[in-house]
Amino acid sequence: GQNIDQPTEMTATEGAIVQINCTYQTSGFNGLFWYQQHAGEAPTFLSYNVLDGLEEKGRFSSFLSRSKGYSYLLLKELQMKDSASYLCAVRDSNYQLIWGAGTKLIIKP
Amino acid sequence: GAVVSQHPSRVICKSGTSVKIECRSLDFQATTMFWYRQFPKQSLMLMATSNEGSKATYEQGVEKDKFLINHASLTLSTLTVTSAHPEDSSFYICSASSPAGGNSPLHFGNGTRLTVT
Numbered sequence: 001g002q003n004i005d006q007p008t009e010m011t012a013t014e015g016a017i018v019q020i021n022c023t024y025q026t027s028g029f030n031g032l033f034w035y036q037q038h039a040g041e042a043p044t045f046l047s048y049n050v051l052d053g054l055e056e057k058g059r060f061s062s063f064l065s066r067s068k069g070y071s072y073l074l075l076k077e078l079q080m081k082d083s084a085s086y087l088c089a090v091r092d093s094n095y096q097l098i099w100g101a102g103t104k105l106i107i108k109p
Numbered sequence: 110g111a112v113v114s115q116h117p118s119r120v121i122c123k124s125g126t127s128v129k130i131e132c133r134s135l136d137f138q139a140t141t142m143f144w145y146r147q148f149p150k151q152s153l154m155l156m157a158t159s160n161e162g163s164k165a166t167y168e169q170g171v172e173k174d175k176f177l178i179n180h181a182s183l184t185l186s187t188l189t190v191t192s193a194h195p196e197d198s199s200f201y202i203c204s205a206s207s208p209a210g211g212n213s214p215l216h217f218g219n220g221t222r223l224t225v226t
Binding site for chain 1: 152200216
């Protein structure tokens with residue numbers, strides 16, 4: 001079956017750096033997405049990786065290793081507003097999006 | 110960027126009534142839209158894929174006669190929750206891909222919080 005694993009919850013300190021990992025096992029691979037979702041709101045797109053390596057976008061970076069079925073989202077200079085759930089999603093060979101359960105990130109002052 | 114509008118944002122209805130949720134792509138044509146449901150503290154669950162001009166494709170366990178989907182144009186899909194019951198109370202979110210290519214992300218509407226009393 002298809003599976004995406006992320007930690008359920010993480011806690012970090014304001015101003016610090018946090019890495020949220022995602023491992024996946026899917027039938028085929030056509031890209032990996034990271035979304036941010038604040039409580040009670042819809043997800044918003046953060047990043048997309050389809051080739052191995054690091055994609056940097058401001059304070060957020062996302063890394064992909066296709067051979068390892070692994071990605072991480074790196075958040076730098078954490079702010080209180082970064083408290084949210086972070087969803088990892090993989091597009092499989094049928095271009096279906098397979099969603100992880102999300103990682104709830106708690107930022108403490 | 111691509112914008113998806115969803116309406117209403119919140120609705121409270123009585124058990125047994127039907128509720129219609131609209132999803133519009135405002136600045137692009139979406140041949141395919143997706144309907145998700147999310148219960149508190151849980152991840153997104155795909156309910157169905159809405160295809161313009163044809164029948165929707167429902168995920169296993171989702172009752173097609175209860176959750177009616179109509180995708181009559183390239184910019185509008187509707188989800189009707191028929192004979193709603195309290196267990197249907199949830200956060201419903203629609204999404205669509207802009208037709209920019211394989212790496213185009215899903216763009217989400219703002220969601221509809223449905224409460225059935």
